[in-house]
Amino acid sequence: MTPPQIHLIRHGETEWSVSGRHTGRTDLPLVAQGELRARQLGERLREIQFSQVFTSPLRRARQTCEGVGISPPAVIEPDLAEWDYGDYEGLRSAEILHERPGWNLFRDGCPRGETPGQVADRADRLLARLRALEGRIAVFSHGHFGRVLAVRWIGLPVTAAQRFVLGTASLSILGHEHGNPAEPVISLWNVDLTGNLIGPIH
Numbered sequence: 001m002t003p004p005q006i007h008l009i010r011h012g013e014t015e016w017s018v019s020g021r022h023t024g025r026t027d028l029p030l031v032a033q034g035e036l037r038a039r040q041l042g043e044r045l046r047e048i049q050f051s052q053v054f055t056s057p058l059r060r061a062r063q064t065c066e067g068v069g070i071s072p073p074a075v076i077e078p079d080l081a082e083w084d085y086g087d088y089e090g091l092r093s094a095e096i097l098h099e100r101p102g103w104n105l106f107r108d109g110c111p112r113g114e115t116p117g118q119v120a121d122r123a124d125r126l127l128a129r130l131r132a133l134e135g136r137i138a139v140f141s142h143g144h145f146g147r148v149l150a151v152r153w154i155g156l157p158v159t160a161a162q163r164f165v166l167g168t169a170s171l172s173i174l175g176h177e178h179g180n181p182a183e184p185v186i187s188l189w190n191v192d193l194t195g196n197l198i199g200p201i202h
Contacts, residue, residue, distance in 0.1 A: 003181040006130055006153070006174035007048070007138045010146050011056075011064040012037045013168045017143075020092045023060075024085035024113065030063045037169035038067025040194035045070050045171070051135030056080035056142060064169070065140040074140070079126040082142035086113020105144065106162045116158040119145065123152040131181070143168075150174060154184050166190050 012034025016023040030038065045068055054077040055065040065074050088096055088110045096103055109115040114122075127149065130137060141149065147161035153174045166172070170190045177183035 002134050003176050003179060004130060004133045005136050005187070007045070007050070007136060008146055008149065008172040008174060009041070009064065009068070009138060009140050010143055010166050010168055010170050011060040011140060012067070014060050016090070017168055021090050022085045022088050022092070024082045024089050026089060027059045029059050034060070034168065035063065035067055037194045038064045041169055041171070042068035042070065044193040045138070048136060050138045052133060053138040054080060055140040056082070058082065058142070061140040061142065070138060077126070077139070079122050080139060080141040081145065083119055083144045084110070084114040086110040088113065104162060106159050119148050120152060120158045123149045127153060146172070150186055150189070154186060164189065167192060169194055
């Protein structure tokens with residue numbers, strides 16, 4: 001059995017990602033630039049033969065997946081949804097830090113939202129299913145959850161995700177050294193294939 005290669009795609013820009021507001025379960029659409037970058041990304045990814053495609057149920061991820069236009073048809077995967085920010089939904093980091101100095105999402109989580117442990121459990125549950133597959137797998141997800149997915153893939157704690165930035169409409173690849181399932185690696189990280197610079201991370 002050939003171990004899977006996971007192509008992790010973060011969704012394109014939304015109004016809140018551009019303005020730096022934490023967007024968890026708020027179901028925003030892509031802005032025009034986000035739609036354009038999804039189509040540009042698709043021009044590169046359509047050259048790849050994927051065995052399966054999965055997307056977060058949230059609209060911004062589904063729209064990105066549709067704009068990229070790869071096959072086979074995508075399957076909605078609830079575990080790919082973004083971190084639930086609870087009371088911090090819609091707030092900017094500066095606003096949260098003003099009220100709670102020293103706050104760190106990956107260490108502290110969010111009141112009435114998900115804890116780091118809960119997000120790690122969700123990522124681990126999803127990765128266990130993905131590891132049982134073969135071939136190139138495309139997954140369309142979100143900034144903070146995508147970062148957790150990556151660090152859990154290589155066995156690091158959730159707090160390590162604060163060291164990994166992930167831009168909109170970016171591609172990352174989770175693979176294996178020498179094709180060995182016992183040696184998971186991050187083969188590619190936060191690459192923009194649309195010809196744009198990766199901007200600030202929100």
